[in-house]
Amino acid sequence: NRIRASEICADGMYHGQPGLKWKARRIRRWADDLYEHGRVMTSNRGKHSKVFSPIDLDHVKMDCLTWLRNQSANALSSVSFKRYLDTYLVDHGYLANGLEISLSTAQTWMHKLNFQMWDYKKGLYYDGHERDDVVQYRKRFLERMAAMEPRMIKYEHNSEMGEDVSINPTIGIGEKIIVMVVHDECCFSSHDGRKSLWVEGDRGHIRKKGNGKSIMVSARIIIHPGANEDGYWTNDDVAKHLRHTIKLFNILHPQDDYQALFCFDNSSNHQCYAPDALLTSHLNVSDGGARMQGRCTMRVTSYNGVQQTMTTEDGKQKGLRRILHERNIDTNGMRKSEMVAILNNHEDFKHQRPWLEEICTGAGHAIIFFPKFHPELNWIERYWSNAKNYARRHCDYTFESLRATVPTALNQVSVQTMRRYARKCFRYMEAYRLRNVNNESLTLKQVEWVVKKFKSHRRI
Numbered sequence: 001n002r003i004r005a006s007e008i009c010a011d012g013m014y015h016g017q018p019g020l021k022w023k024a025r026r027i028r029r030w031a032d033d034l035y036e037h038g039r040v041m042t043s044n045r046g047k048h049s050k051v052f053s054p055i056d057l058d059h060v061k062m063d064c065l066t067w068l069r070n071q072s073a074n075a076l077s078s079v080s081f082k083r084y085l086d087t088y089l090v091d092h093g094y095l096a097n098g099l100e101i102s103l104s105t106a107q108t109w110m111h112k113l114n115f116q117m118w119d120y121k122k123g124l125y126y127d128g129h130e131r132d133d134v135v136q137y138r139k140r141f142l143e144r145m146a147a148m149e150p151r152m153i154k155y156e157h158n159s160e161m162g163e164d165v166s167i168n169p170t171i172g173i174g175e176k177i178i179v180m181v182v183h184d185e186c187c188f189s190s191h192d193g194r195k196s197l198w199v200e201g202d203r204g205h206i207r208k209k210g211n212g213k214s215i216m217v218s219a220r221i222i223i224h225p226g227a228n229e230d231g232y233w234t235n236d237d238v239a240k241h242l243r244h245t246i247k248l249f250n251i252l253h254p255q256d257d258y259q260a261l262f263c264f265d266n267s268s269n270h271q272c273y274a275p276d277a278l279l280t281s282h283l284n285v286s287d288g289g290a291r292m293q294g295r296c297t298m299r300v301t302s303y304n305g306v307q308q309t310m311t312t313e314d315g316k317q318k319g320l321r322r323i324l325h326e327r328n329i330d331t332n333g334m335r336k337s338e339m340v341a342i343l344n345n346h347e348d349f350k351h352q353r354p355w356l357e358e359i360c361t362g363a364g365h366a367i368i369f370f371p372k373f374h375p376e377l378n379w380i381e382r383y384w385s386n387a388k389n390y391a392r393r394h395c396d397y398t399f400e401s402l403r404a405t406v407p408t409a410l411n412q413v414s415v416q417t418m419r420r421y422a423r424k425c426f427r428y429m430e431a432y433r434l435r436n437v438n439n440e441s442l443t444l445k446q447v448e449w450v451v452k453k454f455k456s457h458r459r460i
Contacts, residue, residue, distance in 0.1 A: 002028065054094045055109045063088065065113055073205045074193040074395045081198075082106035110198060118199045129373045129444065137266075138371040142433055145368070148261060149426070151178040155419045164419050176259040178366070180422075181249065183242075183264050185233060186384040187225070188409075189214045190402040193395040213399040215406050219245070222406065235272040239355055246363045260365040264356065266372045274299075274355040278310075278348055280320070280340045288316040301348045303327050376428045379421040386413045427451045 006024040014023055033041045054060045067084055068076065082103055089095035110116075128134055154167040171177060190212035197205050216225045216233055218241060223230040242262070249260050264270040273279055275296035282295060297317045298310035308326060310318050320339040321331045327346070331339055343349050353361070360367040375381040390409040391402070431450040434442050442450065 006031075054089060054092075055112055060092075060094075061113065064109065068110070068113065068115060068198075069200065072396065073197045073199070074392055076198045077393070078103060078107045078110060078198070081110060085109070114201045115198045116201075118197050118204065119195060131373075134372050134374075135441075138374065138432065141368065141371050141377075142429055145429055146433070148178050148366075151175060152180060153177065155423070157416075157420070157423075164416055176255075176257060178259055178261050179249070179253055180261050180263060181245070182378055182380045183219065183262065184378060184380045184384065185216060185218045186388070187214045187216050188388065188391050188402060188406050190395075190399040191397050192388070192392060193397070194392040208397050212397065213402075215402060217406065217410065220410065233269075235269050235355060238269060239274075239359060242356060242359050246359070246365065249365075250363075255364060260360075262356070262360050262365060262367045263378065264367070264369050265375075265378060266369045270356055270369065271354050273352065274358060277355070278352045280343050280349060283317070283323070283340075283343075284319045285321055285336050285339065286319040287312055287322060289319070303346060303348060377425050379418065379425040382421040382424070383413055383418055386417065424451065 003024070006027045007020065009027050010020045010023040014020060017023075030040045033039065055064070064081075064085075067088075068081065071080070082101060082105075085106055086095070086100040089101070090097055090099075095101070151169050151171060153169060155164040156167060157163075158165045169177060191208045191210060192212075193205075193207060199205055214225060216223050218233065218237075221241060223233065225232050245262075246260070249258075253260070276299040278298055278301055282298070295317070297315070300307060300309050302308060304327075308323075310323070312318060312322075318326075320336065320343060324331050324339060324343060329342060357367050370378050387406075387409040390412055391405050394401070394405050394409075428447065428451055431442060431447045434450065436442065436446075
């Protein structure tokens, strides 16, 4: 019969489980639903609202939608919506004074109001992070940093005191405390809004085409790049900026006790040579020539203890043949490539250093260049990210607004936050130095896991 058939089905589906009679009744109920309605009816048990939520009220929903739609796309976030709700719910008696909703509740309400996160995407980025030459340079960089870290002042955050505590290094005789000075440039564009936006439904956000006018910041120097503005940032500007920074550093940190470690990214602009550098690529075979037009003549040098000028009596740049002749080298029958090879092996040309390195070492300080494709090692990148995040939240796509926003964006990052950024960069350095059981360096995913898992570089 019908009951027996349902019990056989229940035993076949749930053999050995308790409640077979109840399960048999449910199977008979499903059969009735299928016969009467053509489908199995679903249960509403546990699906009704047990707690009152103001967002279910029509007038609250309309007030929230009105507020959300009146916000600019870059200013709207779940945090700003939460602040609005905290005030709104207290004013309308839905929330007691002194209480506030959680951020997850604000996000849930935004989803109920058909708002979702929308990512602004443009193009792809190809990384050379694990390229062989980059990995080899990173190894040398980490070794040099490991040798200098013990002479640096560390700042650890004390959660009980709510502030950073400095840990002074132990300095040996003749050593100085090293102060790390990082450098980078950043551009703020007037059309650069937030990348992830809250939008209603499937509505996108139409942006203005192009980046718009921009503002460039190098440390705290602000320029307006462009042919009709302040020009463009060149190696001459970097060198001038570095000299000014060294003067300020020497005032703040007496050279008897401190030494600066200037850290630059590995760009071609930072690896350039001084205008009067000893470079064979700037020389012609004969004196002067079109190659030297508009160039600065080379500096006075010495070879085998004898001083040698690089200009003729009439002020022209000496050529390869004359320079080698003055060094008692016969160039008859030589091609230019052979002259260049010989001169490049002479000590003064061979040990010619980049311009920034000459400035730093000449002032008694040190310099180092970050590995390519490794912004995680330079904490100023996180400073720029923080400042740009602020600028994007306040973006209204006008240059006048950008000029007013950039100084505020730079100043709103606290010293304590920057120290936190620096600590994270040092954790990355420690993670790159680690080796697994096979004495192999960690993979990128393992490095990210180590940095997130251990909050102190002392615990890695």
